[in-house]
Amino acid sequence: MEPRLTLADCLRHHLRLTGTHVGCEHGVCGACTVIVDGAAVRSCLMLAVQAEGAEVVTVEGLSNDADLTPLQKSFRRHHALQCGFCTPGMITTAHALLSEEPDCDAARVREVLSGNLCRCTGYIPIVEAVLDARAAYQPKGRDRSGDRA
Amino acid sequence: MKLPPFDYACPTTLPEAVQLLATSNGDAKAIAGGQSLVPMLAFRLAQPSLLVDLRKLPDLRGIRISAKGVTLGAMVRWRDIEDDERLDTAHPLLKAAIAHVAHYQVRNRGTVGGSLAHADPAAEMPGIAMTCDAEIAVVGKSGAHVIQAADFFQGALTTALTPDEIIVEIRLPAWPAGRRWGFEEFARRRGDFAMAAAAVFYDQDANGKAHNAHVGVIGVADRPLRLPAVEDVLNGRAIDATIIAKAEAAASAAVDPQDDIHASAAYRRALVGTLVERALKRAAA
Numbered sequence: 001m002e003p004r005l006t007l008a009d010c011l012r013h014h015l016r017l018t019g020t021h022v023g024c025e026h027g028v029c030g031a032c033t034v035i036v037d038g039a040a041v042r043s044c045l046m047l048a049v050q051a052e053g054a055e056v057v058t059v060e061g062l063s064n065d066a067d068l069t070p071l072q073k074s075f076r077r078h079h080a081l082q083c084g085f086c087t088p089g090m091i092t093t094a095h096a097l098l099s100e101e102p103d104c105d106a107a108r109v110r111e112v113l114s115g116n117l118c119r120c121t122g123y124i125p126i127v128e129a130v131l132d133a134r135a136a137y138q139p140k141g142r143d144r145s146g147d148r149a
Numbered sequence: 150m151k152l153p154p155f156d157y158a159c160p161t162t163l164p165e166a167v168q169l170l171a172t173s174n175g176d177a178k179a180i181a182g183g184q185s186l187v188p189m190l191a192f193r194l195a196q197p198s199l200l201v202d203l204r205k206l207p208d209l210r211g212i213r214i215s216a217k218g219v220t221l222g223a224m225v226r227w228r229d230i231e232d233d234e235r236l237d238t239a240h241p242l243l244k245a246a247i248a249h250v251a252h253y254q255v256r257n258r259g260t261v262g263g264s265l266a267h268a269d270p271a272a273e274m275p276g277i278a279m280t281c282d283a284e285i286a287v288v289g290k291s292g293a294h295v296i297q298a299a300d301f302f303q304g305a306l307t308t309a310l311t312p313d314e315i316i317v318e319i320r321l322p323a324w325p326a327g328r329r330w331g332f333e334e335f336a337r338r339r340g341d342f343a344m345a346a347a348a349v350f351y352d353q354d355a356n357g358k359a360h361n362a363h364v365g366v367i368g369v370a371d372r373p374l375r376l377p378a379v380e381d382v383l384n385g386r387a388i389d390a391t392i393i394a395k396a397e398a399a400a401s402a403a404v405d406p407q408d409d410i411h412a413s414a415a416y417r418r419a420l421v422g423t424l425v426e427r428a429l430k431r432a433a434a
Contacts, residue, residue, distance in 0.1 A: 003157030003200065006187075025150035026188040030254065039228070039257040045187045046258065047180075049157055050202060093253065114338055115252025 003049050008032040010048035011058060019059040019088050023117070030116030033089040033096075034058050040096035059088035062095055070136035071095055071129075080129035082120035089116050094130045102137035152190040159202040163288055167313055169201045171290040175312035179203055181224055181263035184255045209262070209317065214239045218323040223262025223316040227251065230261075240324050242281070242350055245332040246273040252340040262316040265301070268308045271342040271368040273334070274319075275302055279373040280348040280365030281321050289314035302372040328352055329359070329388070331428030335420055343368045344412055347400070347424035349432055351383055359383045364396075364425065369406040369417050378403045379425060388433040393426055400425035 001010065008025075011017045011034070020043060023029035027045040034043045035057040063069055068076065071094060081087045090113065097104060097112050104112075109130045110123070118126060160166040170177045177199035180186050189195040203209065209224035212233050219240045221230070230236060230247045237244060250273050251259055264274040265285060278285065278298040285296045290313045301309050310316070334346035345368035351359040362383035364376045379399045386392045401422035406414045 002154070004152040004154050004190075006152065009151075026191045027184065027255065030252070033254055040254045041258050042254045044191075045184055045255070047157070047183070047187070047200075049159075050183070050204065052159075097253070111339055112253040114340055115254055 001048055003047060005048045006044050007034070007036075007046040007048045007051050007056070008043035010051075011043060011056075014048075017058050017060055021085055021088050023085065023089075028117070029086070029089070030093060031086050031089040033092045033116065035092055035096050038096075038099075040093050057092070059091050062091060071098070071133040074129040074133040075126070078125045078129035078132065080121060080125040086116060086118045086120075090118065090126055094133070098130065098134060098137040102134055102139075104134070106131060150191045152187070153193055153196045155190075155197050156199045157202065158199060159205055161205045161207075163206055163315065163317070166201050166203060166206060166315055167288060167290055169199065170315070171313035173197075173199050173312075177201055177312070179266070179315055181260040181266075182226065182258040183263070184251065184259035185263060185267040185269065203262075203315065212236070216323060217320075219243065219321045221261045221319050221321070223260060223265075223318055225261045227256040227259050227261075231256065238324075238326070240321055242324070242330045242332055242348060243277055243321065245330075246277050246334075246346070246348060249273055249332075249334045249336070249339070249343065249346070255340075261319060265316055265319060266308060266310060268302055268304075268306050268372070269342065270305050270371050270373065271344075271346075272373075273343070273346065273367065276346060276348055276365050276367035276373040277321070278302075278319060279375055280350075280363050282363075283322075284320045286317045286320065287314045288317050293317070299375070305371040307372075325352060329432040331431035333424040333427040333431070335424060345369050345406075345417055345420045345424055347421065347428045349425065349428040351388070351432065357387045358385055359388050360385065364400070366400070366404065366421055366425070369404045369421055374404070376400055376403045376425075383429075388429060393429045393433070396429055397422040397426040 008022050011020045021031040023031035025044050027042050032043040037054050109127050178197040180200045181203050209222040211222045213220040227250045283298040330350035332348050334343045348365045351362040362380040364379040367373045379396050382396045382399050401418045404421050406417035408414045
């Protein structure tokens, strides 16, 4: 593997995992966000060789063949996408956030998603979708699905 | 926007890393988190023949807190500072400034050493280094030495580092419990580079007079600046509304920003005054 190959291009061209989208290729748009050893990172700003030994989860790895995940269903329910180009990055970013901070409020969701560009939705439905999906990330026995921050 | 070709090495010891950098005729680059260097490669503003990855080097990832102060290893990430609750009291100014660095994903990779070596004039970490009289410990082919922050930053993206040198850690002097401080930044979007920011702190004597005032700004010159003229306004005075107004005016007068695509010089000059004012109000509150 060439050292200059980014993790994003490695995923798309070598592993044919085209769920990870490539927008700006210089760390501005967030479309290429993947989860490396549990942390959301921009795969265009990481060399594939730097992922040696790491666990990399792409948007493909967040769903299963049978059904959409609760976060994905929430995106559908809230119309949180139009063209869909930014969606893989939104899903991976939101998944990392909710996994770490299942009680995050609207201000925190907005702050985190400010690193992901969407030119269709105006973000409001995306923020609502993420907030609504918090219940699925709660430790067992807690359900905050009715909460609105 | 594909990266230019380069060779890649991932040494496991610091001497090995220095050796790799030293034998590449100044054409090699160290890579830490890569959050500034990879965009530079993408734009081909940097075209090194060799990248020396620091990720396997031991002992560069620690945050040490002692009576002497706070030491951050070069590979400490923004995320590590954000998550370290000891820093809430050990260095609240650092913690407040780092809260403004970049966006969520970048914070998981970007490092202290990388930011110092990149030396963006609008970056928070160099600003804190300047404001707090930090020492930057480096190692190169001639051995280890320490560079004062005031000598380290020499211009936009330009530092005192020689091509064979690697930053090991940055040392921030101890932070007394009663110290007054404030950090204010303005960016169009949280996490973007600062249009300008101001960091201030001072200590107070028994009569409530300020001494040891430090005022630093970023985003208004080719490097982070201390503003001694503003510090002179504060030292020996009780920090009240009159003094804060004087400091605001002194801050605007002390900087000489350039027009650029983001803001006019006049706007930035006014902004610096306002940010110093706000930071002082927070410090005095």
